Amino acid sequence: MKVTMKKDPFTVIAPTLIFCLLCVLLMGCSSKDTSTGVAQLDQNSQKITAENIPTNTANPLGPDGSLSDLSSPTENSPEQTDEEIATSFAECLRTEGMNVSDPELNADGTVNMMAFRQSLTNDPNFNFQNPRTRQSMQKCVPILQNASFAGQRSQEDEIELNDNLLEIAQCLRDAGIDAKDPDFSGGRGQVFQSMLGDLSLDRESLQEAMAQCSEAIFGNDASAGAARPPGVRGGPPGR
Numbered sequence: 001m002k003v004t005m006k007k008d009p010f011t012v013i014a015p016t017l018i019f020c021l022l023c024v025l026l027m028g029c030s031s032k033d034t035s036t037g038v039a040q041l042d043q044n045s046q047k048i049t050a051e052n053i054p055t056n057t058a059n060p061l062g063p064d065g066s067l068s069d070l071s072s073p074t075e076n077s078p079e080q081t082d083e084e085i086a087t088s089f090a091e092c093l094r095t096e097g098m099n100v101s102d103p104e105l106n107a108d109g110t111v112n113m114m115a116f117r118q119s120l121t122n123d124p125n126f127n128f129q130n131p132r133t134r135q136s137m138q139k140c141v142p143i144l145q146n147a148s149f150a151g152q153r154s155q156e157d158e159i160e161l162n163d164n165l166l167e168i169a170q171c172l173r174d175a176g177i178d179a180k181d182p183d184f185s186g187g188r189g190q191v192f193q194s195m196l197g198d199l200s201l202d203r204e205s206l207q208e209a210m211a212q213c214s215e216a217i218f219g220n221d222a223s224a225g226a227a228r229p230p231g232v233r234g235g236p237p238g239r
Helices: 019-026 082-095 113-121 131-146 155-174 188-196 204-218
Strands: 010-012 029-031
Touching: 082 113, 082 131, 155 188, 155 204
Parallel strands: none
Antiparallel strands: 010 029
């Protein structure tokens, strides 16, 4: 395990085959601690699982392909550190054929998810447009269910994240998907449910639009050039 002293903003990659899993990876939201240069863990912050990451990866969707069955309680697993969880996630990705290194640590001992995300997105085998990648993420993402590296978010981070989610919804609508504006009143775990409702997540057109919109809006340097679905506007949604 390599320790890095870089004081990067703390980003949880979030954030695939299922929109809630994709956003857990690509989204998360960065948070900044201006006094130390590294983000601090918020013991009261919502865990990355929320209610939306299934433990049964063999059948993560409801019988109709909707999100309706993703809120079932998860089973408790032996307590692990974020470092151990992130390392297990990396090992899972490697068994799926991805060239990703074990996560690094920040100076304060937290997992440097920004560096991990960069390592992952730099791998040519990692491509959300590839069904194999989406299947791999569907298999490996539930490993993160007990991680707590959600990072304390500033008000500016929350505003930016909410704006990005509104833009995701608009992007999906521009791609022909009947997505609603997210409802933030029910907590982060209910945001995706409010956006997608009863839409069937096994529709190929929906999967492609979700992947393209998420990469276009939450993408980093490796995916900055990702094309939006046909007809999707490049600016922020009108509200």
